Amino acid sequence: MNWNTKEQLEDLLCQLVSWDSRTGTEGEVLFPYKLKDEFFKMDHFLNNPELLELHDAGNDRNALSALYKTDKTDKTIVLISHFDTVHTKEFGSKSRLAFSPRELTQRFKEITGDFSKEIQNDISSDEYLFGRGTMDMKIGLALHIHLLEKAVREHWPVNLLVLTVPDEEVDSSGMRAAVKNLDALKKKHNLDVSLFLNSEPSFTQRPGDPNYYIYSGSIGKIMPSALFYGVETHAGEPLRGLNAHYMASFLNQKMEFTDAFSEVEYGEKTPLPVTLKNYDLKEDYSTQTSNHVASLYNVFTMKQNADDIFVKYNHLAKEAMNECQSQYEKICRREDAKPVGEIKTITYEELYDYTLKKIGKEKMDEIINKYINKNDLDDREKSMRIANRMITYCKELVPLTVTLYAPPYYPSVNASEDGLIKDIIQYTQSYLSANHSIEPIEVHYFNGISDLSYVTYDSHDDSWETYKDNTPVWGRTYTVPFKEMQELQAPFINIGPFGKDPHKLTERLHKESAFEITPRLLENIIKEFFVK
Numbered sequence: 001m002n003w004n005t006k007e008q009l010e011d012l013l014c015q016l017v018s019w020d021s022r023t024g025t026e027g028e029v030l031f032p033y034k035l036k037d038e039f040f041k042m043d044h045f046l047n048n049p050e051l052l053e054l055h056d057a058g059n060d061r062n063a064l065s066a067l068y069k070t071d072k073t074d075k076t077i078v079l080i081s082h083f084d085t086v087h088t089k090e091f092g093s094k095s096r097l098a099f100s101p102r103e104l105t106q107r108f109k110e111i112t113g114d115f116s117k118e119i120q121n122d123i124s125s126d127e128y129l130f131g132r133g134t135m136d137m138k139i140g141l142a143l144h145i146h147l148l149e150k151a152v153r154e155h156w157p158v159n160l161l162v163l164t165v166p167d168e169e170v171d172s173s174g175m176r177a178a179v180k181n182l183d184a185l186k187k188k189h190n191l192d193v194s195l196f197l198n199s200e201p202s203f204t205q206r207p208g209d210p211n212y213y214i215y216s217g218s219i220g221k222i223m224p225s226a227l228f229y230g231v232e233t234h235a236g237e238p239l240r241g242l243n244a245h246y247m248a249s250f251l252n253q254k255m256e257f258t259d260a261f262s263e264v265e266y267g268e269k270t271p272l273p274v275t276l277k278n279y280d281l282k283e284d285y286s287t288q289t290s291n292h293v294a295s296l297y298n299v300f301t302m303k304q305n306a307d308d309i310f311v312k313y314n315h316l317a318k319e320a321m322n323e324c325q326s327q328y329e330k331i332c333r334r335e336d337a338k339p340v341g342e343i344k345t346i347t348y349e350e351l352y353d354y355t356l357k358k359i360g361k362e363k364m365d366e367i368i369n370k371y372i373n374k375n376d377l378d379d380r381e382k383s384m385r386i387a388n389r390m391i392t393y394c395k396e397l398v399p400l401t402v403t404l405y406a407p408p409y410y411p412s413v414n415a416s417e418d419g420l421i422k423d424i425i426q427y428t429q430s431y432l433s434a435n436h437s438i439e440p441i442e443v444h445y446f447n448g449i450s451d452l453s454y455v456t457y458d459s460h461d462d463s464w465e466t467y468k469d470n471t472p473v474w475g476r477t478y479t480v481p482f483k484e485m486q487e488l489q490a491p492f493i494n495i496g497p498f499g500k501d502p503h504k505l506t507e508r509l510h511k512e513s514a515f516e517i518t519p520r521l522l523e524n525i526i527k528e529f530f531v532k
Contacts, residue, residue: 001153002041003146006515010129012145013101013514016083016138017131020099023084023169031083032064035164039066039145044152053185057177063165065181067189068151074192075530076159078182078490079144080451081199082168082175085133090505101131108506118208119506128500128508135499135509136448140199143497146519147526158530159191168451171379171408171478175451179481182488194530195420196455196492199522201499201509203448212438212513214428215446215494216421218453219270220301220412222467224313225294225380226251227387227402231340232291239337242328242399244293245280247343250327251320251401252278255297260312263302266416266444270300277380281388291398292391294384301412302445306405307463310347310470317403318345341399348387348404349469354397355390364390372476379407383472405471407478410453411485416444418491424525428495431524436517446494448502455492457485495522 003012019034020027036052039045045052051069054062088098097104105123108130112120122128144162151160163182165174185191202213228248233241257272264270274297281292299309321343332339346354356364371377371385383406391400415421425442432438446452457464464482468474497514501507 001149003142003149006519009142009146009515009519010511013129013134013139013142013509016142017101017133018099021083021085021133021166022087023167028084028166029060029062031166032062032164035064035083042149042152044068055178055181057166057174059173061166061174063163063174063178063181065178065185066148066162067185068148068156068160069189070155070157070159072157073159074190075194076161076186076191077195077197077526077530078161078163078193078455079147079197079199080175080455081137081141081144081162081164082166082451083138083141083164084166084169084174085136085138086169086503088132091132098132101129101134105130115506122500122508127511129511129514130506130508132507135201135497135507136502137200137496139201139499139509139514140496143199143514143519143522147522150523156526156531158526159189161185161191165451172410172451172454175454176479176481179454179484179488183484193488193490196452196490197522198450198452198492198494199496199518200446200448200450200494201496201502203446203502204500205443205447212432212440212498213443214425214440215443216416216425217414217445218410218412218450218494219445219447220304220453221408221410221449222299222301222306222309223276223296223380223406223408224299224309225296225383225404225406226317227384227391227404228293228295229388229391229398229400229402230289230291230293231399233289235287235289238289239332239335240340241289241291242340242343243289244291245289246328247321247324247399247401248278248293248295250324251317252295254316254320255295258316260316261299261301261304261309263304265302265414268302268443268445270302271447273297273299281384292388296380296406302414303412305411305458305461305463306409306467310403310405310466314345314347314403317401321345321401343399343401344397345401345403346397347470348402348472351387351390351394351402355394359393363393368472368476372473379473379478382477383407386472403470405467407471407473409467409480410449411457411480412445413452413456413492414444415491415493416442420529421491421493424493424529427525427528428521431521432517438517450494452492452494454481454485456488456490457482459486459489495525
């Protein structure tokens with residue numbers, strides 16, 4: 001066997017990490033092809049190449065599926081991972097070593113004084129392997145490859161489908177594309193998906209947290225956003241206009257740290273909202289005030305859907321603009337100036353309908369397509385530019401605030417009450433406690449955001465229509481496969497190894513957890529619940 005012992009697993013991980021696959025780079029494009037060649041080391045795929053498939057994820061990227069198929073059952077476990085990693089700018093002169101875990105770990109031993117006491121202890125303990133992607137999350141992929149090889153060798157009476165995807169770290173385009181292909185794979189190979197198993201690592205809940213966590217759900221993330229369109233003027237005559245930055249400041253303050261969206265489930269609480277980006281659409285410097293400013297807000301969810309969030313968000317936006325108007329008029333009275341107008345607040349859907357009636361479908365499509373085809377803009381920038389251009393045809397609405405959604409959207413998911421998941425969690429806790437003196441803690445909503453958000457969706461929830469109607473790039477450069485997700489109603493769980501500091505210079509993986517404890521745990525779970 002190629003990937004069975006702890007030494008072989010470590011070698012495999014180091015090989016996967018050495019294939020630099022930072023999101024948006026050529027390495028991310030090439031990774032699945034290299035991995036496909038690696039799978040061909042197994043006779044199983046040499047003899048059945050049709051069980052190894054690439055799935056288009058856009059921008060020349062591909063997801064990869066590898067299937068072990070038995071004739072004894074249709075029951076299938078889908079093993080989910082992502083192979084992209086975040087960038088390595090923080091490594092500076094050591095950026096080359098970011099993808100060489102053993103060399104980087106050795107280098108850190110030579111400069112331990114540069115780090116905190118906790119990190120120094122981890123370096124000197126020789127219990128950790130450092131490097132970009134060691135923890136998040138190429139170890140998950142390595143573990144899944146190990147399980148598939150073992151299933152082939154031992155002829156397990158359950159199907160395993162390894163599904164590894166690009167672009168989890170930015171927009172999850174890989175998983176969103178893979179979900180669309182899952183239905184075809186199910187029909188093609190007659191698969192009955194019984195479990196989605198993700199192996200994102202155990203994330204610390206606070207600095208210095210020593211606990212090991214398993215996850216029966218994943219937190220949701222959505223980005224209500226706004227375009228503020230004011231009235232431009234010369235900086236020498238500020239009250240002859242209304243600065244869009246001034247307008248934005250009211251909603252930014254209203255959204256930052258608000259508890260309006262807070263949820264508590266299973267004793268867990270959503271993090272408070274923050275402004276992820278606030279920027280001026282005016283590209284040049286001049287003494288003209290800006291008339292168009294954009295803000296993007298991060299909101300985490302548990303039970304709330306896109307409709308729930310948008311209703312609350314629009315209430316806050318109107319409240320903020322009323323406060324802005326009141327303060328602005330007060331200043332105008334003080335300075336004996338006439339206000340330039342009253343701020344209106346409308347949704348993108350309302351702006352679209354208003355503009356469509358005014359300029360017609362052909363002109364509207366021309367506006368949208370102009371920005372959709374700009375490859376130098378991401379989906380968030382495209383969204384703002386589209387709304388901004390519409391307003392230029394409707395200046396009678398100015399000053400104006402347009403509320404909208406910007407990608408990405410990660411729906412929250414939770415399987416804590418599923419019978420199988422409850423049994424797996426209980427088994428995991430008993431196994432780790434008895435064999436390794438580890439007391440796993442169940443977290444009901446994985447706080448790191450994950451591709452599990454796309455493996456299911458409430459079949460009775462149509463709130464995604466609100467999201468679709470208020471996302472300018474919907475159906476063009478961004479979609480969420482809600483209908484396909486509604487058809488995937490299998491339970492899911494996240495069990496992975498212990499690590500620390502994802503997305504940081506000191507990202508590291510606990511070797512015993514990764515190469516000894518977790519492989520045996522995952523194998524035992526599959527055999528306990530699917531191989532009897």
